[in-house]
Amino acid sequence: MAADWQWENAAAGAAAGLATVSFSHPLDVIRTRFQVNDGRSLNLPTYKNTPHALFTIARTEGFRGLYAGFYPAVLGSTVSWALYFYFYSKAKQRYLRSRDVLSPGFHLASAAEAGGLVCFCTNPIWLVKTRLQLQTPLQARPYSGFHDALRTILKEEGWRALYRGLMPGLFLVTHGAIQFTAYEELRKVVINIRTEEGGDNFNAADDHLLDSFDYAVLGASSKLSAILLTYPFQVIRSRLQQRPSIEGIPRYMDSWHVVKETARFEGLRGFYKGITANVLKNAPAASITFIVYENVLNMLKLRKES
Template sequence: MSQRETLVHLFAGGCGGTVGAILTCPLEVVKTRLQSSSITFYIPAVHLSTVNGATVNRVTRLSPGPFYCLKMILEREGPRSLFRGLGPNLVGVAPSRAIYFAAYSNSKEKLNQIFESESTQVHMVSAGIAGFTAITATNPIWLVKTRLQLDARNRGEKRMSAFECIRKVYHTDGFRGFYKGMTASYAGISETVIHFVIYESIKRKLLELKTSSNMDDGDDSVKEASDFLGLMLAAATSKTCATSLAYPHEVIRTRLREEGTKYKSFFQTLSLVIREEGYWSLYRGLTTHLIRQIPNTAIMMSTYELVVYLLDK
């Protein structure tokens, strides 16, 4: 791959990730809150009158749904809280996606010379290498983003800034503190691998269908609006399957990134969450995650493909 082609994939990946992050940030905040162990939403207190006339408040813990969570954030913290962590997200998403797509494209080109060209093995290994590279390089940014999203403050209270968060993490845990949750992110590479294998397979089928339908036409390299719609649907389908299979790592990662918690390592957190909250707790926030991730991935992948197409013309 030439230097120009590498830069094209870097720029396209950054553009795709940035657009998707901005449009779906509120859902990201809701999802992170639902995954957290410190979620503090309760149903209203029930007043009970005792024999001597005293009143006792009974508060029952509720496992809230995404719409209730969204409502409480808006009521207690204001609309701006739905964009908590957007700064680090924008700082991190462009280099993260750029590194990812560049590593994916370069790995795929080299592996095509070793394995059967454009085979499943090539897509799986390329996606794994790309995921590992991007996670290792950008984990500190995502840790800060998660801390900011979990920083629930009522209206009018001063909110923690990204720089304050960075100083606090370093003061409390040192440099190693910025890499909390990285093991869970590595486990999440499986989601990326599944996603790209399915995506590339659907993309190849769509290309074959277009080629067969345009055999009598001239140039079939010109892309139309329907082509980008097909890529969006392919990305949405592949991401839904991958996310549903690999989602528990998301919950474990959020728990590991919480401030001053009892969660220490990947397997310790996994067993502790199951023991204390049950297996279903590993899927807390899944609905919100899917609602966010499907359009985010569709937007990201289609933007990436569009930018690559425009710059290669």
């Protein structure tokens, strides 16, 4: 069995998450604002498309607007990726104790297990990030930052508010499961082509056959498949995590309320609002994530072996 690489996986995942957020955060702000704009609220800015949103936010809110919620995004992404890769590698190692090669089903189970644990740990961070991204200069009683938002939410809404959007977040575990399963299977296909051997001969020693370009293509391809299948859950979560009105009344009460209202007033397109910005953000971001992750992991392995 391969050596125990749990902490190396966590370190590589944290580095990958930090690089990803720094590169793509403005598109994340745009995506979130598109997701919550149901066309029925006068308090939300309206944009024609992704370039128009980017230009408008830069012109009216400046750099701070494009990077609204950046601190919780960095914190959440770094913690999420570190925990995700750690839990994922632990689960895979546990399943490998009784078999030589993992089937797609075990990759799926490992990714789902890791995603559920990460979702529960990080939901409060993502809620604060969403609210900071939705703030505009005209909003009453804006949060001054991450810690002020956290204190205000706890004071005005209670600790349960920190877990608004948890249910669609748990459904979004399938996103990571689809992405990682697709990544692992595509990775094996590439290695099999390079070695002209069957899938059962795949092992960690074949890693040197892949380079950064391979990691980029595999990361983007697996991410795109996951986005198309799970994006509606992201819209539902963002709409649930909006800040309540001054009277303390949430715009949406629960996930089912979001589904009914969105389907009624916006149709299927409402569940895919902001997907252009999401694809532009996540396809290259996934490439960067896996390039950094795989190269940092290989570097740490070589260092430990030397």
